[in-house]
Amino acid sequence: MDRRSFLKTSAIGGTAAATGGALAAPAYAQGNRTLTMVTTWPRGLAGVWDSVERVANNVTALTDGQITVEPKAAGELVGAFEVFDAVTAGQADMYHGADYYFVGQHPAFAYFTAVPFGMTAPEMMTWYYGQDGMALHHELGEIFGxxxxxxxxxxxxxxxxxxxxVNSADDFKGLKFRMPGLGGQALSKLGASVQNVPGGEIYQALSTGALDATEWIGxxxxxKLGLQEVCQYYYPAGFHEPGAALSVATNLEVFDSLTPAQQKAIEIASGEAHQANYAQFIANNGPALSRLISGGTQIETFSExxxxAFGSASIEVLEEYTNDDIFKKIHDSAQASMRESSGWLSQSDSAYTTQRNRVLESQ
Structure with a gap:
């Protein structure tokens, strides 16, 4: 059954089923609509679920209530890692998640969350909003509908x-480590036993010994997830996600059935949530780190x-995919943007903050 047929007959593809027929803009233009958004997150998970709710509330506000987005937590309609297939098949209208969970569909999706030794958050924003990152995200997504x-x-x-x-790269050999995306593939090259465990299952996996170590967010x-209760040693700086973005994706037939104003509302709602979410994480991470240290967490740093070893493995992983045309196109664009941005930021922002901290600490 093709995707259009599935949309017409699916019992849980809310938007499609509600029309009682083929997707068409005039039918959708009449009255209010509810779009089902499946997510890769447990309900209420700090930071990431806040972004889900912000997008949903933004869309409702920007459309004056014409569009209601109904979020579904991981497992409520489909599993955390099934949201991509649910939306492309028409079982749900939208998803909110981290696109690097879907490198099995195409490895280039990693660039729209994070790649190892990739872009920081300001560099990602520069590429996405100031250059061709958004257009490339659309180009990749539209291949999958x-x-x-x-x-x-x-x-x-x-x-x-x-x-x-961990004191050397050899300590990663055999380590049962939770890390998604291309960063996880890099760790595999160091001998780690890499697992892709949904966020809501990490604590349990550590508690039972199914995992020896994990990354989560910050x-x-x-x-909030309680990782300090099951692991004593925390490494604040990592190689795999220097600025991790989250994404909203709408089934293309559903998106095309919206009015231009409603389409723009999804774009603006998502962009505002992106900015607000970054501020939210940065505002909360410093105080949380202080609490963790006070509670006995041992702060560590990786040796050079x-x-x-992280760097060599990461470069090897990225180069393995550059024979794919769309991956190479996205890779080359992102790398060029990162070099240009970092060239300026290192001479401006980084130089300033180094001197600012030196001056203030000397007072």
């Missing part, structure tokens, strides 16, 4: 929580030989 926008940003994510400290979200 979705319209995608960034809709959240965690900032730099921590290197992870460990039961025991101090605030990690504290570990960083070198």
């Amino acid at each position: 979705i319209k995608s926008y960034l809709a959240g940003q965690t900032g730099a994510q921590g290197g992870g929580w460990f039961r025991n400290p 101090p605030w979200s990690d504290e 030989d570990i960083w070198d």
